[in-house]
Amino acid sequence: MKKLLPYAAVALLSVLLVWQIWFWQPVPDTATAAHRQLGLAAKPAGGDFRLQSWRGPVALADLRGKVVLIYFGYTWCPDICPTNLAIISLALKQLTPAERAQVQVLFVSVDPERDTVERLKTFAEYFDPDILGVTGSADEVAAAARLYGAAYRRSEQAGSAMGYAVDHSAYTYVIGRDGRLAQTLAHATPAERIATVIREQLAGT
Amino acid sequence: MQKSFAIAVPMFALILGLSAHGARAGDAVTVTDAYARAVPPGQPNSAVFMQLHNGGDEDRALVAAASAASDVVELHTHRMQDGMMQMRKIERIDLPAGETVTLKPGGLHVMLIGLKQPLQPGEAVAVTLTLDDGAELAVTAPVREIAAMPPMHGQPGSGQPMPQPAGH
Numbered sequence: 001m002k003k004l005l006p007y008a009a010v011a012l013l014s015v016l017l018v019w020q021i022w023f024w025q026p027v028p029d030t031a032t033a034a035h036r037q038l039g040l041a042a043k044p045a046g047g048d049f050r051l052q053s054w055r056g057p058v059a060l061a062d063l064r065g066k067v068v069l070i071y072f073g074y075t076w077c078p079d080i081c082p083t084n085l086a087i088i089s090l091a092l093k094q095l096t097p098a099e100r101a102q103v104q105v106l107f108v109s110v111d112p113e114r115d116t117v118e119r120l121k122t123f124a125e126y127f128d129p130d131i132l133g134v135t136g137s138a139d140e141v142a143a144a145a146r147l148y149g150a151a152y153r154r155s156e157q158a159g160s161a162m163g164y165a166v167d168h169s170a171y172t173y174v175i176g177r178d179g180r181l182a183q184t185l186a187h188a189t190p191a192e193r194i195a196t197v198i199r200e201q202l203a204g205t
Numbered sequence: 206m207q208k209s210f211a212i213a214v215p216m217f218a219l220i221l222g223l224s225a226h227g228a229r230a231g232d233a234v235t236v237t238d239a240y241a242r243a244v245p246p247g248q249p250n251s252a253v254f255m256q257l258h259n260g261g262d263e264d265r266a267l268v269a270a271a272s273a274a275s276d277v278v279e280l281h282t283h284r285m286q287d288g289m290m291q292m293r294k295i296e297r298i299d300l301p302a303g304e305t306v307t308l309k310p311g312g313l314h315v316m317l318i319g320l321k322q323p324l325q326p327g328e329a330v331a332v333t334l335t336l337d338d339g340a341e342l343a344v345t346a347p348v349r350e351i352a353a354m355p356p357m358h359g360q361p362g363s364g365q366p367m368p369q370p371a372g373h
Contacts, residue, residue: 078250078317080283080290082242083310086351119247126245151289160294161277161318162250167289187290188311 044149046173046181051108051134051144054121058106058134061179067201068104068175069194072150074111074166075123081107082127083188084170089128090191095198100130102177103198108144109135110152111166148173148181176201233261234300234336239346241274241330242310246323252281252314253332253346256307259300267298269335276319278332283311297337310351324348 050059060068069088073081088105095103107124109115112135115123120133135141145152152168170187174197182201185194239255253272259265270278279294290311298313300306308314315332324330326348334342 075245075248076250077292078244078248078252079242079292079310079314082244082248083351122247123245151287153287153289155291157294160279162279162292162294162316165292167287167291169288170290 044147044181044184046175046179047147048179049140049144049147051136051140052117053132053134054117058132060106060175063104063175064179065177066102066104067177067198068106069198070106070108070148070173070175071171072108072110072145072148072152072168073170074109074168075115075119076111076162077166077168080168080170080187084172085124085127085131087188087191088172088194089131091194091198092128092130094191094195099199099202102202103130105131107131107133108141108150109133110141110145110150110168111154112136112138112141149184174198174201177204233263234259234265234340234342236334236342236344239332239344240349241317241324241346243324243326243348243350244320248323249319251275251317251320251324252310253317253330253344254308254310254314255344255346256305257298257300258305259302262302264302265300266337267300267334268296268337270315270332271335272317272330272332274321274324274330274332275317276321277317279316279318280313281316282313300336326350 048059048061050057050061052058071081071084071088073084075081085107092100092103092105105128107120109120115133115135117133117135120135124131124133136144144150148171150169150171150173152166155165155167157163157165172185172189172194173181174183174185176182183197185197235258237256237258239253241253242251244251253270257267267280270280272278280296280298281292282295283290283292285291294316295313298306298308306313315334317330328348330346330348332344332346334344336342
């Protein structure tokens with residue numbers, strides 16, 4: 001009987017090894033699925049949306065073939081949004097007219113309650129006539145933001161004459177000519193860098 | 206000889222003592238490079254930025270600001286939380302002794318809410334700052350187009366958090 005012991009041990013270990021390789025999961029499948037739903041790890045896919053501007057509906061799909069920059073913000077924002085739009089307009093000014101003709105910048109307002117399309121027109125054009133302000137119903141804006149992973153949240157400001165602020169991620173989303181989300185640029189990325197990224201997208205690199 | 210000393214020494218001490226008390230905290234805090242940002246027509250809010258240096262040896266704080274340029278003036282800051290930039294009103298901006306605190310885009314600022322007129326480059330905004338000891342500082346902030354300025358915060362390509370606001 002003793003003689004069989006080593007063989008039994010080997011057999012047991014072999015079974016364990018096979019199980020380890022083929023069947024064992026480090027984390028149960030349900031937890032993996034839950035992690036996928038968190039969204040933070042998942043890259044936003046981008047995608048088409050349709051919003052309103054002073055000159056009518058604007059569908060991202062209609063801009064296929066152009067490089068599109070999208071920035072989510074709101075006009076009551078005294079600092080972050082003007083800073084980013086000013087930098088974007090500086091980047092546009094570094095492009096040649098031929099290059100500019102192939103670029104569209106969209107400023108999406110996450111504050112449709114205060115930002116009418118007329119107000120957006122005045123605001124956006126102050127920075128550059130080629131920046132188009134768009135917005136829509138709360139649901140439409142939310143749907144567009146979700147596609148790009150843009151976060152925003154209304155925050156009541158009791159005790160401040162602001163009324164409410166809209167907290168928001170301040171990224172600039174770069175959509176390539178094929179309509180796909182190519183890059184996400186951080187808040188206050190310098191104008192030179194933005195111009196370089198636009199040129200890379202125009203060249204298709 | 207002794208009589209002169211008897212008078213001179215206390216006089217000297219008195220003068221020294223008086224001059225020490227004579228330095229008001231308002232003198233200790235100075236403002237440099239103040240400016241207001243130009244805004245698009247119709248935009249109701251703007252911000253004033255500056256550097257505040259506390260040259261004294263006592264901690265101070267900025268607790269209020271006023272201006273005829275807007276309905277309301279508040280102290281605000283930005284912080285990055287939950288992946289979003291959040292702007293919040295704060296009650297004070299601490300000015301530690303011997304240090305310089307910078308109000309700049311994306312960070313601490315004096316917020317003008319409800320502008321009474323659009324701010325154009327070439328104009329200037331008069332702001333009165335009130336410190337915690339009651340001292341008032343008169344500041345003239347010329348209006349600037351921020352587009353002309355390089356970004357003063359954040360690193361390219363990273364969404365890193367803003368510096369923690371003072372006195373929050």
